[in-house]
Amino acid sequence: MHAFRDVDYDRYTITKEYDPDVETVRQRDMIRRAAELAKEREDRLGRRLNACVVTFGCQMNARDSEKINGVLTAAGIELTDDENADIVIYNTCTVRDNANQRVYGRLGNLGVMKKKHPDKMIVLCGCMVQEAAVIEKIRQTYPFVDMIFGTHNIYKFPELLVRLLEDEGMIIDVWKKTDSVVEDLPVVRKYPFKSGVNIMFGCDNFCSYCIVPYVRGRERSRMSGEILEEVRRLADTGVSEVMLLGQNVNSYGRGLEGEISFPGLLKEVEKVEGIRRIRFMTSHPKDLSDELIEVMAESRKICSHLHLPVQSGSSRVLEMMNRKYTRESYLELVYKLRKAMPDLSITTDIIVGFPGEEAADVDETVSLIHEAAYDNAFTFIYSKRAGTPAAYYESRMSAEEISEGFNRVLAAVQKEARKNVSRFSGRTMEALVEEVNEKDSGYVTGRLSGNVLVHFKGDASMVGTYQNIKLTENKGFYYIGERV
Ligand code: 5AD
Ligand code: SF4
Numbered sequence: 001m002h003a004f005r006d007v008d009y010d011r012y013t014i015t016k017e018y019d020p021d022v023e024t025v026r027q028r029d030m031i032r033r034a035a036e037l038a039k040e041r042e043d044r045l046g047r048r049l050n051a052c053v054v055t056f057g058c059q060m061n062a063r064d065s066e067k068i069n070g071v072l073t074a075a076g077i078e079l080t081d082d083e084n085a086d087i088v089i090y091n092t093c094t095v096r097d098n099a100n101q102r103v104y105g106r107l108g109n110l111g112v113m114k115k116k117h118p119d120k121m122i123v124l125c126g127c128m129v130q131e132a133a134v135i136e137k138i139r140q141t142y143p144f145v146d147m148i149f150g151t152h153n154i155y156k157f158p159e160l161l162v163r164l165l166e167d168e169g170m171i172i173d174v175w176k177k178t179d180s181v182v183e184d185l186p187v188v189r190k191y192p193f194k195s196g197v198n199i200m201f202g203c204d205n206f207c208s209y210c211i212v213p214y215v216r217g218r219e220r221s222r223m224s225g226e227i228l229e230e231v232r233r234l235a236d237t238g239v240s241e242v243m244l245l246g247q248n249v250n251s252y253g254r255g256l257e258g259e260i261s262f263p264g265l266l267k268e269v270e271k272v273e274g275i276r277r278i279r280f281m282t283s284h285p286k287d288l289s290d291e292l293i294e295v296m297a298e299s300r301k302i303c304s305h306l307h308l309p310v311q312s313g314s315s316r317v318l319e320m321m322n323r324k325y326t327r328e329s330y331l332e333l334v335y336k337l338r339k340a341m342p343d344l345s346i347t348t349d350i351i352v353g354f355p356g357e358e359a360a361d362v363d364e365t366v367s368l369i370h371e372a373a374y375d376n377a378f379t380f381i382y383s384k385r386a387g388t389p390a391a392y393y394e395s396r397m398s399a400e401e402i403s404e405g406f407n408r409v410l411a412a413v414q415k416e417a418r419k420n421v422s423r424f425s426g427r428t429m430e431a432l433v434e435e436v437n438e439k440d441s442g443y444v445t446g447r448l449s450g451n452v453l454v455h456f457k458g459d460a461s462m463v464g465t466y467q468n469i470k471l472t473e474n475k476g477f478y479y480i481g482e483r484v
Contacts, residue, residue: 023155027185030158034075037165041086050078052085056103057093059245059281060216061126063196064154065091068125070186071157079188084113087121087164092128094211096383100128107142114144121164123147125154129174130215133386143170150174151216155185176217191434193464194277195239199227199265200246205284207311208322208393209354211385212247219248221256224265228272235274238464241432242269244280250287263295270301276466277432277449278302282309285333286324297340304341305375305451308334309349313368314361317354320393327368334372345375345420345450352409353382353402355393362405369412375420375450376477377413381406414476421452422474428484429454431469433462446481454479 038049051072055065068089069079077087088110093099103124114120122145128134129148138145147164149157152175163171189195200221203213231242244265246252252262260268262280269278278301285308296302312318315326325333337344350365369377381402384391397405431446431454444458446467454469455478469481 024185027156027158030162031071031074031186034071034158034161034165037162038076041165045086048078049076049087050080050082050085051087051089052080052083053089053091054083054106055091056099057091057095057127059196059243060198060247061091061093062190063198063245064126064151066187066189066196067154067185068157069188071161073188074186075158075161083110084117086119087123089123089125092124092126094126094128094131094134094215094385096380097385098383100134103128104137104142107138107145111142111144121146123149123164125149125151127151127212127215131211131386135172135174139170139172145170147171148174152176157185189239191464192238193432194241194243194434195234196243196245197227197230197234198222198246199244199249199252203247204251205248205324206322206389208320208389209351209382209385211388214387216247219251219254221246221253221259223256224253224260224268227265228268231269231272231275235272240275240464240466241277241279242275244269244278246280247282248284248287249280250283250289250292261289261291263289263291266292266295266299266302270299276301279305279451281307283307285310285330288333290336293337293340296344303449303451304343305345305347305449306337307347307349310368310372311349311351312354312357312361313365314357317357317361320356320390321351321354322389327364331368331371338373343450345452346372347376347451348372348374348378350377350379350409350413351382352379352406353395353397355382355384355390355395357382357405358396359401359405362408366408366412369409369416373420374413374416375452376417379406379409379413418474418476421477421479424448424450424452424471424479425474426471428468428470430466431456431481433458433465433467435463436460448479452478454481456481456483458483 042049053065053068055061090103092103110122124145130150135148149160153173160173200219202217202219204219206213250262252265253259283306310330311321311323313327318326352362429448431448433444433446435445437443437445437455442457443455444462446454448454454471456469468484470484471479471481473480
C-alpha cells in the first residue's frame with residue numbers, strides 16, 4: 001500500500017508574479033528529466049515503456065489528452081490503446097453522474113490488473129477529480145491509484161510525470177483555481193489534418209444544473225496573439241481545419257483589456273493561410289451577437305454549423321436553469337440565423353427531467369425542436385450534481401414520467417434530424433475525408449461543412465483531403481455519396 005503524500009490540496013496558490021515563459025522552460029526541462037527516468041525503467045524492464053490515455057467527455061478533454069499524449073511521446077514513452085499498459089491515465093468528465101460511475105467501474109478493473117503487475121501506474125485527471133468528495137472516495141476505495149491531478153495544472157504534466165516515475169507514492173495535486181494560461185507543450189494530435197485550439201477556459205454562467213463552473217473555474221481567455229500563433233503553427237504542420245474551443249466562446253475576450261471580440265478573432269483566424277475550415281464550440285445563446293452572424297455569413301471558411309444549446313423549450317424552466325433567455329428570444333435568434341444563412345445546420349443540447357419541470361414543459365421542448373428545425377441534438381436526462389443550486393430543487397416528475405418525456409424528446413429530434421438533413425439530398429458538397437470506414441475498408445468517411453458525415457468509395461490515400469461528393473442517399477443522421 002502507498003503512503004499518501006501532498007494531500008493538502010488547499011496549499012497550492014498561484015501568485016500574480018507567476019511568469020509563463022519561465023514556467024514553459026521549466027516544464028521543457030521536466031520532459032528531459034522524465035525521458036531519463038523512463039529510460040531507466042526501460043533498461044530494467046528490457047522493453048519500451050508504454051502508456052494508454054482514455055478520454056471521457058467533451059472536446060476540451062479531448063484536446064487536453066492530446067497534450068498529455070504529446071508530453072508522453074516527447075519523454076519517449078510509447079502510446080497504446082491497451083489498458084494493460086505500464087501507465088494508464090483516465091482523463092475524466094463529471095458533467096453527469098453516469099460519467100463518474102463509468103470511471104469507478106473501470107478503475108475496479110485496473111485494480112485487478114495492478115495486482116498482477118504492481119509496477120503499473122494509474123493516473124486520474126480531468127473534471128471529476130476537481131471535486132473533494134471524489135478524491136476522498138478514491139483514497140478510500142481505490143488506494144492503488146498512483147496520481148491524481150486536476151484541470152488547472154495540466155500544463156505542469158511534465159513535472160507530474162517526473163514525480164510519477166520517481167515513484168513517490170500516491171500524488172494528489174489538485175488546485176482550486178488558477179489565473180494563469182500556459183499553453184506551450186508538445187501535442188500529439190489524433191488527426192494530423194484537424195485540431196482543436198483552446199481560446200478560453202472555465203465558465204462564469206452558473207447554469208443552475210451545471211458543475212462546470214465549479215470544476216473548470218472562472219472564465220479566462222487566451223491572448224489573441226497566442227491563439228493566432230498556434231493556428232499558424234498548426235497550418236504549417238498540415239492542419240486545414242481548426243475548432244476553436246471554449247465553454248462559452250461568444251464571451252471571448254471579456255476581462256482582457258484591449259482584446260478583440262470573438263467575431264474579431266474569427267476574422268483573424270480566417271486570414272491564416274492553409275486554414276480552410278473554421279469551427280467553434282460552444283455558443284451560449286445569450287451572448288450570440290449580430291456581429292457574429294454577420295462574420296459567419298460573410299466568411300468563406302467558417303463552417304455552416306452552429307451548436308446552440310437550448311436545454312429546454314419552456315421559458316419557466318429556462319428561468320429556473322438560469323439560462324438568461326426565453327423560448328421566444330431563442331427562437332428569434334434561430335430565425336435571424338436562418339435568414340442570414342439559409343444552409344446553416346443548427347444542433348443543440350437538451351435536458352429532460354430538470355427539477356421543477358413538468359410534462360407540459362416537455363411538450364414545449366418538443367414543439368421547440370420542430371420550430372427550430374434542428375439537424376441534430378444531444379439529449380440528456382438531468383443528473384443531480386452536488387453543490388449546484390438545482391441539487392436543492394425538488395423534482396415534480398417521477399422517474400417514469402421523466403423517461404417518457406425523454407423518449408418523446410428523442411423521437412422529435414430523430415424525426416426533425418431526418419427531415420432537415422435530407423434537405424441536402426442530391427446536392428454536391430465538399431467533404432473533408434477523416435478516416436477509412438471502420439466497417440468497409442473500400443469506403444471512407446468525410447465530414448461536410450454542416451458537420452454531417454458522408455460515406456463514399458475511397459481509400460486511405462484520401463484521408464485529410466477535400467473531395468466533392470454528390471449526396472445520393474440520406475440515412476437519417478448521415479449520407480451515402482459518390483465522388484464527382
Ligand atoms: N444533467 C444533465 N445534463 C447536463 N448537462 C450539463 N449539466 C447537466 C446535468 N447536471 C448537459 C447540458 C450541456 C451539456 C454539455 O451537458 O445540456 O449543454
Ligand atoms: Fe455549464 Fe451553463 Fe457554463 Fe455551459 S454555459 S458550461 S451549461 S454553466
